[in-house]
Amino acid sequence: MSRERYEMVVGLEVHVQLKTRTKAFCGCSTDFGAPPNVNTCPVCLALPGALPVLNERAVELATRAALGLGCKVNPVSIFARKNYFYPDLPKGYQISQFDQPLATGGSVAIGKNEAGADVQIGITRLHMEEDAGKSIHDRYPGATAIDLNRAGVPLIEIVSEPDLRTSADAGAYLRTVKQILQYLDVSDVSMEEGSLRVDANISVRPPGQTKLGTKTEVKNMNSFSAVERALEAEFERQCALLDSGGRVEQQTLLWDGARETVRPSRTKEGSHDYRYFPEPDLLPLKQDEKWIGDARSHLPELPDARKKRLVQEFGISPVEVEQLTATPALAEYFEAVARVSGDGKAAYNWVMGEVLAALRASSGDITHFRIRPADLAQLLNLVRDATISHTAAKRVFALMVETGKLPAQVAADEGLLQVGDEDAIATWVDEVLREHPEEGTRYLAGEKKLQGVLVGFVMKKSKGRADPKRVNQLLSARGG
Amino acid sequence: MSVESFGKLGAAAIASSVRAGDASRSDMIRASFERAREIGAGPDGLNIYLHSDEQASLEEADAIQKRLDSATDVGVLAGVPVAIKDNIASLGLPTTCGSKILAGYVSPFEATAITRLRASGALIVAKTNMDEFAMGSSTENSAYGPTRNPHDVRCVPGGSSGGSAAAVAAGITPIALGSETGGSVRQPAAFCGVVGVKPTYGRVSRYGLVAFASSLDQIGVLGRTVDDAALGLETIAGFDKMDSTSSDVDVPIYRLSALGGLPPDKRGPEGVAMESIRIGRTSVPIPPPPSASTLEGVVIGRPKEYFPDSLDASIRDLCERSLDRFRSMGATIRDISLPRSPLAIPVYYILAPAEASSNLARFDGVRYGLRVDPGKGLKAMYEATRSQGFGPEVTRRVLLGTYVLSAGYYDAYYKKAQAVRTLIGDDFRSVFSSGVNAIFTPTTPTTAFHVGAISDPYEMYLNDIFTVTANLAGVPAMSVPIGRVRRLPVGGQIITAHFDEYTMFRVAYALEASLGAEAHQ
Secondary structure, three states: OHHHHOEEEEEEEEEEEOOOOEOOOOOOEOOOOOOOOOOOOOOOOOOOOOOOOOOHHHHHHHHHHHHHOOOEEOOEEOEEEEEOOOOOOOOOEEEEEOOOOOEEEEEEEEEEOOOOOEEEEEEEEEEEEEOOOEEEEEEEOOEEEEEOOOOOOEEEEEEEOOOEOOHHHHHHHHHHHHHHHHHHOOOOOOOOOOOEEEEEEEEEEOOOOOOOOOOEEEEOOOOHHHHHHHHHHHHHHHHHHHHOOOOOOOOEEEEEOOOOEEEEOOOOHHHOOOOOEEOOOOOOEEOOHHHHHHHHHOOOOOHHHHHHHHHHHHOOOHHHHHHHOOOHHHHHHHHHHHHHHOOHHHHHHHHHHHHHHHHHHHOOOHHHOOOOHHHHHHHHHHHHOOOOOHHHHHHHHHHHHHHOOOHHHHHHHOOOOOEOOHHHHHHHHHHHHHHOHHHHHHHHOOOHHHHHHHHHHHHHHOOOOEOHHHHHHHHHHHHO | OOHHHHOOOOHHHHHHHHHHOOOOHHHHHHHHHHHHHHHOOOOOOOOOEEEEOHHHHHHHHHHHHHHHOOOOOOOOOOOOEEEEEOOEOOOOOOOOOOOHHHOOOOOOOOOHHHHHHHHOOOEEEEEEOOOHHHOOOOOOOOOOOOOOEOOEOOEOOOOOOHHHHHHHHOOOOOEEEEEEOOOOOHHHHHHHOOEEEEOOOOOEOOOOEOOOOOOOOEEEEEEOOHHHHHHHHHHHEOOOOOOOOOOOOOOOOHHHHHHOOOOOOOOOOOOOOHHHHHOOOOOOOOOOOOOOOOOOOOEEEEEHHHOOOOOOHHHHHHHHHHHHHHHHOOOEEEEEOOOOHHHHHHHHHHHHHHHHHHHHHHOOOOOOOOOOOOOOOHHHHHHHHHHHHOOHHHHHHHHHHHHHOOOOOOHHHHHHHHHHHHHHHHHHHHHHHOOOOEEEEEOOOOOOOEOOOOOOHHHHHHHHOOOHHHHHHOOOEEEEEEEEEOOEEEEEEEEOOOOOHHHHHHHHHHHHHHHHHHHHO
8 A cells, every 4th residue: 555655745725815894905895706897996907007005904814813823923024926927817916925924933733643742733834915816717608707806805825834644634734724713713714705725735755754755736626625535636646656666747736526536737837937026016014013912912712722711611521622612603602601501511412402403404503593692591591490391491492493582481482381389280190190090009009110100191291391300209209 | 378478487377377367277278288289299290298188178177267266275286287197097088108008098097196286276288208118218119109309309308208398398388297217207307408306205106107117116297497396296295095105204395495494394484474485475586586595504415426537528517517506505515426326227227127027017908908819819819919019118128027037037136136226225325314415416418319319228228327326215306407508408416315305496496596597508
């Protein structure tokens, strides 16, 4: 197997669209899905005489991302022009950063190794740049259509060190980075909408060799699992090449998801000379210590910190907390329910059970879920106070999803409030004993195991409203 | 008002008479176009204008007149006709940069400088001829034919702002906007016997100026007199959030400098209301008659590198005469050195083409302007469009710029040139920090040459040998007429420290007043 003779070496370039209202260098909207070329102006159309003006919000978000990924934010970074001709690149150059990027030297932990130590993946650099427009080749026969709505949208590019050794690690790295960016609230990180894109650099070498092999760049993956599959395919291709005495050629490859294979890109990336030089229309970006310090102190809580805190605060297990913190929205929902109800365990059970099931059924997402955390907490409290039974609570929950009403209201309307009143329960018990003379007689004669059956009859008769504890007590008293 | 007298009126005088109701805005427009016809400014004559529309200008003037008839604040430049170099984006008239690639292109937005001119009451009458994309020193590189010098139609007007300089020299407008990357306002000003100002880099917004070399480009002003240029610059100067490289530095009232002293503070001289001076409603003549104390306390540097042995003796003599006048007005003349100046031309011809190669990439036939599509795919369309759209000088510089930015050459050319550029700036900084207030040099090594006389590009580049250093250093500089040699105008150059246009104007006002009619003899 190639896996024993060769080691996979992977570095990833992740392009992330920053969540700004307007573009990086003009006031145009960044809305996704507008009609073609509507979100454009002289600046992003590159009309003669137009000049870029840096969007301060984009710098804020990029800085936040850099700090969240453990990078050092450079006090001075320089925008540079990356020159190449393409119809969807209106200026004939992309404003990017080259030898003085916004931030350098970060790292993220993607899990534990066999020894239980964190597996750290280094981040070489994080820089700001603008997106190009979109070329649409299949809309009009014989012509290419250009949509410049996306031209000038602010991006960050996160370049990892070649620290990844397996496709699974690559997937874990991507999920970790995505989760961190979600927690930082800097991007929608949606591969479907193009707000997160991944290119992979991959080479192979015999285990133990420190020198890197010749790498190829793989593009055109539309999901994290596609990245993993593309890496596997390219790994096998490179190994087979070397095994047959061939050499890996430095080139750009495109992942073909339908054929589960990579194929060479038509554009010769290697032959590009981008003629980078400092962008004279923009001043060097200066961020002083204080600004960076402020940004650092305003960072939202990151996934690892939140996990630790939730375990400590609410007594849930490390496995449970992983599920709860998958997205910041879910974690927030859980935390609100747990905090208001004061019962982390119950909150976990309800959120991971009923709440997720309801969301799945309606293909909804937690940020728009009909039941607010405080209301769910109230429902949990009704169960804890024995105001309603657990069975009744599930029915109440369903009705809350349906109607949006408060739990106490639903329980009252549906007559599901638990009855703790001795007289009422005693009447139901008497009736059950009368209606089921055989079981009643045997129970009263000492056949204790029948108590459960009788409790069931009482619960049924009360339509779930009888407090089972009281029913048991009462039956025990009679039987005793 | 006769056409003849209009041609001699300064901007301040025109604005005063419009404000006073002695003349209407359309009178001024009519006079300007009348003058243009008389002098033969059309394509068959001096070829000064690329685009103008007399009827539209008259209608606009009438509309403004009606709207402002009862208004009190109608602007410093009320009713002043202004011509604009064709690389500054304007609404209404096309913006073609003297290039075929932008033939017929009309900008949907307007340059900040033009917006400010309009806000001050100025009337835009025309777009003027220029070397294609401002690359050239003679206006011969225009795709629409060369402009001729009004002083001698056999001669070039200089360039690249040749049309704007000629319009002012011919008395068609008292003020015109030009642009500089390496002397393109000052050199034509010198050739045409008018005043040309290149402000500090960052003083005037570049928004709407079609980029040639962004780190050097600056909109400048051509005026018949120092006063015209001062009023023009004051109007367009100041911070603009649309240009990140524009500076937020207070703009003093440059007219005050004519009265001597050093007050860029907000007060005018005793007994004169500042606002009166600003709008020219004052009994104080601008500039006042020179006296032995006009330039008292001013130290003027004479850099030896700008007076080489090879300098034309007549031009040298005129410069010396100006220096004598400075002395007689109380200034101290000091011999100085700007040792890195001889490196300026090579540095400029690395940096400017490098930036140009990138700035001109947008002219690709995809979104606007010329598209030539042989139907053989994208690359062929790019090649055909750009080969046919750009003239030989633009093509030369794009190629040169692409070369110096290429992998393997970047460090040797671009990076080294940037380092030398810094040293050239250091030369100026050290002179100005040693107590020198202004530097005086000839603007050009020669007077205007004949159309077609210079065919060697490098020889053409040497026209800018005395002017290009100010662009590289970013300092303000201007050319004022200091006399004539064989009937052709000669310009003297005044350079001051960053954002000290005030002192520059003070020296210029004084020199102009002192030379009087001799400046044009």
